[in-house]
Amino acid sequence: MNHREHGVEELCAAGEKLYERALRDGHLPAAEAAEAPCLTGLGLLHPAVDDLARLEPVAPAAVLNRFLRTSRARITEERRREDRLLQLFAPLLHTGRRDAPADTPTLRLLSGTEAINRAIGDAMAEAASEVCCVQPNTHYHDERGRIAQSRSLERDQALLDRGGRLRTLYQHTQRHLPLIRARYESLRGRAEARTLDELPDRQIIIDRAVAFLPADDDQRLALEVRHPALLGFFSTAFDRLWHLATPMYPQAVQPPSLGGVTPRQRAIAALLVEGHTDAVVAERLGMNVRTARLHIAKLAAALGSESRAQLGYLIGRSGILDQER
DSSP: OOOOOGGGGOOHHHHHHHHHHHHHOOOOOGGGGGGHHHHTTTEEEETTTTEEEEEEEHHHHHHHHHHHHHHHHHHHHHHHHHHHHHHHHGGTOOOOTOOOOOOOEEEEEESSSHHHHHOOOOOOOOOOOOEEETTTTOOSSSSSHHHHHHHHHEEEHHHHHHHOOOEEEEEGGGGOHHHOHHHHHHHHHHEEEEEOOOOOOOOEEEETTTEEESSSSSSSSSEOOOOOHHHHHHHHHHHHHHHSSEEEEEEEOOOOOBBOOHHHHHHHHHHHHHHHHHHHHHHHHHHHHHHHHHHHHHHHHHTOOOOHHHHHHHHHHHHHHHOOO
16 A cells, blocks of 8 residues: 655544544554554654554654744744845845846836735736735734735635635734634635744745745835746745644644743743843734733743843753744
């Protein structure tokens, strides 16, 4: 029987059934697990010490913690690679021959909200298969934000009506925002959303043929990318972040707390040991400074810290960051 290789997030039906049985019974004959070699390959089952013909299950919490162990390192590396890429190409946007061919450029700088929205709308109108979005710290408190929300909702629904797929990454702080929840309750079709503590800058990847990225801090400039190599990079980075993210819609998953420390507090702890201020922690995780300080205070109480200097030491000694990764 051929068994397709896959990751733990795509656990095959046979593997899932056998793993559940092993958890229920406490063990599984090794011969019966032969139809799902992924269980031992992924470390979900291991041979019993006293009987190699018997496999015993690894606790789901331990498996989850192991696979999440490298998530923050991967996210950080993707952010660094994207930053280096943008730093490399940003100075080159205004260079080039004046007599270059007039066909579709591989890189184009868009200026102004209307020009950006028009370009995104034109590309979305031609989308046939999938749109992937990264939306860090998205809020719609003002009139301009609400108009943008309405426009994107119409574009997304048109894509879904054509049979396309929509995948969006948000920060964890946004998973309970009423407008975000209402958005997905109103969409009809293959719309999915997941969340991470930290995300790279906002981006939209359409059919892996064109991507839109911010080119300045106030969202007045955007970069339209049609270069195949860059699109491949952005698409691969998105897929990796997607597999590391926590499902939010259509079925939400709550990340586990470890040792009384919540996932949000672990994310804050990772930034504190890097030496970041409260303001930077809040900005990176998409929350206000007051909320960040409240989480820091709860983290200090959970670890028994009496000072900021002691907190960093206790975070390192506690092993909570090793548990997360």
